[in-house]
Amino acid sequence: MTRLVVYNIVATAFFLAESCFLFSYYLQNTGFNEAFFYHLRPDLVYAGLKEYLPVLILVIVCMLGSLFLFSSLLTRIDLSKGKISLLSLGLLFVGLFISPPARSFVAYIENLPPTAVDSSLSEIFPDLDSRDVTSRRTGSNRPNIVLIYAESLEQRFFDEKLFPGLLPELKKLREQSLDFTNVAQGVGAEWTIGGMVASQCGYPLTSSFDVKGNDLSLFDEFLPGTTCLGDLLKKDGYHLVFIGGSDSHFAGKEVFLRSHGYSEIIDRYVLEKTLADKNYVNGWGIFDDTVFDYAIRKFFKLSKENSPFLLTLLTLDNHNGFLSKSCEEPYASGKNKYLSSVHCSDQLIAGFVEQIRRSPYSDKTVIALVSDHLAISKKVKDVLEPSQMKKRLTFFINSPDGKSGVIENAGIHYDIAPTLLDFLGYEVQGQMGFGAPLTTGDGFLPSRFGEDKWRSQAPNLVAIGKDLWKNDLFLTRAGISLDSQNLFLSLGGRNFDLRSWGASDVPASLVYFFDPTSLKLLNINAYAFDEGLQKSTLSKELLKEKDKLALVISRAKNLPGFSDPTANPNQWVYFCGKPGSAPFSGGVITGDFHIPFDTIKELGASDLDNEMIRLRQNLINR
Template structure:
């Protein structure tokens, strides 16, 4: 394009043509912008989905500092986009971009843009898989009835569930990434460890991974329905029965601690809707724990320090505890290295910052667990460690893509035999596996779309194959409506859980 523009400039100089405008509006301008916007989102997040985009914007995206950081880290992509966008305008101004070529470009940008073609195709053709998921969904709402609690073990087990940002199992390849996962290996070896956990459609961001692990389903979204319940009712998937709902009915005291603001992608609303009584986001953590914080809120060190205080205090009230922790060091594009770890990861100084950040977070988690064990706080406790999703495009994506990428999941505790689950699984299987480990009876070891990995039944992704499962997820237009339909019992529930 620039070669055409330079050639055109040279011809103008030779022929002494009168000076013209450097930029003109062209017919393909808006289609070009939309196409380049799609290219940008694909480069930053690795995928594009209208519902996910609107949900993130509506529920809360990021702090301004993180947005600026993202823009800075994608400078090369932005530069290429500007070159194309402005270059076409310059060619139009000089007459090189003829009307016929402009129309052809407009048609190309419209036809080549999945942002437009996917929703149009979905609206025109009813996908035969549109109700497939509804026929395979296992509803466990009955487990929230008081009578169901009678079958639970006499002394309920506590639960500590740690979502580790982007810490996928692929990082265990030490030859490529060093020992960034080393601090967690001792826990993985004494756990039920899933080594072949794939990433399904609509489980590829933090809140989607949380929903999948807590509710046994990908995050199915419909923009207008989602927006209504998030903005008007402060409800997140109110029609779905999740882990927190089951545990609340059994008397659990549930807390969620994250370094991100609670409004980030609706995480606070999700946990408040589903039985959590104490919510601590970045601002609450920073206010309670000494430290410098981070670009987006609280550092992982602060998050884990506060979580430890909650764990220690919970031992006094006699109620079973469910403590969910979200740490964020491995977040793309280049990670967030906690000050506490600077110079202490043991990795080469030349290693990308994100590798230092991932190892730092894992070191802090290991310290948290060791300290809790030393004080006797892990007795009768199920410990779950998992990546929330595979890493989004980052400074080490090329290296990650050399391998068959898999999520990280390990579950340990009293009565759980160390073993490796090598069969194909997905994050939705974590939900019934946790319930099973806590002694909650399940219908045939199933819940929602998940199958307990403590049993011997094939998972849904094994039975269908990932491709068909993903196709059914994209096609669904039945369950998405029921998941976001308000249950009468939920009307006042969200108001009970507020930031502390």
């Protein structure tokens, strides 16, 4: 029986590893990478649950079925024959560690960044010793700018041999524009928010305070140590507006935008109010035809105000092959739903640009289009593979003077903002991350390390990017305060947004760990949609760090041993103290609360209490 249990445990691990690996291929046609683990969160999985529910059910059924058959087979084998048993068990272990998922995971681990930025990085990138970046406009003209992030719309979709007539209007538009044909996807830019950060700031997206899953919407600042495109344009008098069909709170997108110059953000919740048919939405938000209808009206309104603006749009339909109603003709008789969505994007984007170019405001407007990232949906990646074209982003700039041409200088996501600024007539003082204008030569990294060899610097790029979060935060005399109405937690001079992603009125369960002596914030563990927690998850996590100072906010049912057992299980409670000590501050959250600094210091200085540890352990195990 013991061997049967071991077999099932190893087989389950093997199946789960294979399932995750195959699911990653299903989503993005590649194995484990940063984008996969970024979205491997209860809250983010919950967001896509409806979309991928059939696949998840199939995985669960196959796993249970295989375990049943496997167990049935083992019961029929004479396990007393030790050699057979050990051989089969050994082969299963070996298979687990030499399998493609294991190799893929090892490759991912090897590419993780160093734990700290050391002096050698300054020697490799001396340009970044100073993070001061400013810009100077060389002319008097300040054109209006429309920046379109086209979801997954990479260059291989323009391959006429594979996809004849797929993007006829955008092909014409590229020919009328300055077309940058050799821009590669950057590290940490494999998904939308990563692509936006890389293209506007010149750095890869990283996490802060080791937030698991990078629930970056927690923070009141997003990469405060860097200067981005929006910062420079705002300083020169531009009004920055963002329009997108998804929830702007997702993955910290709104925090990023507001931290770097954007003052007006229109997302699904604003756009939903404009819908005549309230049911005309998809699993991720608002269809693109609604977005472009709103955007053109916004463009005209902004243009009439005679003040320069940057209007940034983010399309959504290509995320999963959604098809806007206004696109009546599917591509190739609708054989591939995703390609029909791409074909629809051709009509919507080109139609939007045409309306601008036919307007009286055309002469004052520069339009740039860029892929947020390469295509990642399994629904289309397979059909892209036969293309002989390089995997490159689409990036072109369309100007009112009709300036056109093809620029083949090697670039990366990080070079997009410097290129756009140079095109607009700005001279950048200082080094804008890992970016350089492609209008004058190869990008910053390709020019130093080679068009493809720059990827060997990936760990260093991410390490430097992580340093931009300014993670040295210490508790101050102000102590810790909760604003229960706005769901903000204030500590160390920073505000933390406690709302779970996608549910503005539902807090996330959060665990903050501090050094008990210096009161430095060490890391944060966030669990959006706390229903995904097991009963003892948080309590066990606390006891593993029993000698650290902790602050926890969650429902009472999630904190056995650290909350009043008589409290309503669904009431929100907090605990502040050492998990292994008796003194603590906490209770049911009925409104705002404040923990004084002196109280926090006393809690941090308290001694461990073995009896209290045993008591809490017993309450957890009930």
